[in-house]
Amino acid sequence: MDWSPFVAAPLRSIAPYRPGITEEKLRRDLGLSEIFKFSSNEAPLSPSPLVMKAMRDALGQSHRYPDTQDLVDRLSRHQRVPASHLLLGNGSIDLIASLVRACVSPEHNVVLSEFGYCAYPAFVKEQGATVKLAASGRHFGHDVDALLAQVDARTRMMLIDSPTNLSGHALDPARLMDLVERVPAHVLLVLDEAYAEFASDDESAFNAQLPLVHPRVVVTRTFSKAYGLAGLRIGYAVADAGLIDWLNRVRPPFPVNRIGAAGAAAALDDRAHMECIVARVREGRRTLVDALGAMKIPVTDGRANFVLADFGPAAPAVYEGLLARGLITRAMHAYRLPGHLRISVGTADEIGRLVAAIGELKQPVNLTHTTEEDA
Ligand SMILES: Cc1ncc(COP(=O)(O)O)c(C=O)c1O
Structure with missing residues (x-):
């Protein structure tokens, strides 16, 4: 049919x-x-023995819907951001999809890099909105000027992966700050940092806190890569608390499962x-x-x-x-x-x-x- x-x-x-x-x-x-x-x-x-034990312990409560506050509180301490600025997802990609769903309407466009993560355009199209592609820079990385040149009055969001899914190239701190400072006020900048922990430790700590100072920046992170828990599907967003309140209106009930949340919480303790x-x-x-x-x-x-x-x-x-x-x-x-x-x-x-x-x-x-x- x-x-x-x-x-x-x-x-x-x-x-x-x-x-x-x-x-x-x-x-x-x-x-x-x-x-x-x-x-x-x-x-x-x-996964480490500590994570395996935490998941085994959680299994016995599988008849109950999950309570993920413990993971949020640990993440809050770990990333030094208030719990009100954190949102958990079924992988970070779930949160990126929700951000687009919550903020982008058919009259909007979303600016992406030509060689940005190939999963993004579908989220934009699902909203009936338009994708605007900026030419990528060297080694398939991001070109800040090209990205900004694509922004117009209808741009609602700029969505970039750094390091990128394709080549692993990351925006260096100076270029990232240049972008953050030049993005116009009507545009939400979503920074997908799925691979952040593989880049330098200082930078990763810094970027997770960006949304505290720049409320129109959202940073997404995941347990799928450096924490080695791709199968558990746990990601998180750091965003302004007011935006998280709106995101909660498009989220399905209980998007994160009990076993995954227990495993991720234990992984934070197993640095x-x-x-x-x-x-x-x-x-x-x-x-x-x-x-x-x-x-x-x-x-x-x-x-x-x-x-x-x-x-x-x-x-x-x-x-x-x-x-x-x-x-x-x-x-x-x-x-x-x-x-x-x-x-x-x-x-x-x-x-x-x-x-x-x-x-x-x-x-x-x-x-x-x-x-x-x-x-
Ligand atoms: C750039 C990027 N963002 C997000 C994801 C999805 O990660 P998650 O497992 O947290 O949904 C991937 C997965 O490969 C990725 O490469």
């Missing part, structure tokens, strides 16, 4: 979000026993585990960049837990070749970059397997192509 006449009109121009292939799917499809996933920018380590993930990622990213560089594969080395590699015309063959060996990377069609693969940083063993497999594939698929430096 054709459902398109049935659904709300704005949905007709939206393509569904396609998540990366899961280990479970590849196991089912190819019958492989050993599968390694480098496609969704998850952490290389599983050593988070720091271990961050340290391993930084080390692994260096190994990956060096190994790909040695194979003359141009690679964009950002400040998150992945790298973006340019395989040129060989990319589809490399992607398929890796998949056949149980190694899942992410093709970048959603960003109109068919020659690129994004590779999350795994454990040292996983990186070793991936690099060896790329080395094996390199000759038959004639990987090497002309780089900027060669040209």
Whole structure:
């Protein structure tokens, strides 16, 4: 049956979000026993014993709706922001969707970077509003002047990911402050900092407090990346308390589950585990960049837990070749970059397997192509 006449009109121009292939799917499809996933920018380590215990303890209360105040209070102390400025979500993406739903109407536009996170445009279109794309800067990062040039009287929001989902490049503090100070008063600036903890510690503490001084700035963060809890779906927004009051009107009841909230609260107390993930990622990213560089594969080395590699015309063959060996990377069609693969940083063993497999594939698929430096 054709459902398109049935659904709300704005949905007709939206393509569904396609998540990366899961280990479970590849196991089912190819019958492989050993599968390694480098496609969704998850952490290389599983949850710590402290987090596992907190979740087990919470399981027994699963017949009760969750009370998430303990997590909010701990986050408040941890980020040094009042609890009234915090809102929890089912992942940070849930909060970004709510922000757009609460603030953007059909007469508005939302300014995004050309290579900003590919999940954003659907939220804007769902509101019947317009997306205005600013050209990205070097290494697919954000260009502050280009972003501001797109702002007009109808702009309600500017939504940027820093570090970005695509290349991991982050706005440096000076450029971010320049943007914050120049964004006109009628525009809400949403700063998606899903990968903040992988950048420098000082910066992350600073940006979480930005909304206290600049009420038209919202910062979103997540437990999915550096805290290694992607499967629990816990994110949070730091925003002006008045805006949170409005957001609460579009939120579904109980968006965050009891087990996830308990796990996230325990993770905040287990700083050593988070720091271990961050340290391993930084080390692994260096190994990956060096190994790909040695194979003359141009690679964009950002400040998150992945790298973006340019395989040129060989990319589809490399992607398929890796998949056949149980190694899942992410093709970048959603960003109109068919020659690129994004590779999350795994454990040292996983990186070793991936690099060896790329080395094996390199000759038959004639990987090497002309780089900027060669040209
Ligand atoms: C830039 C960016 N923002 C948000 C998200 C979603 O994170 P969460 O798991 O908190 O919903 C991702 C996930 O990859 C991301 O890359």
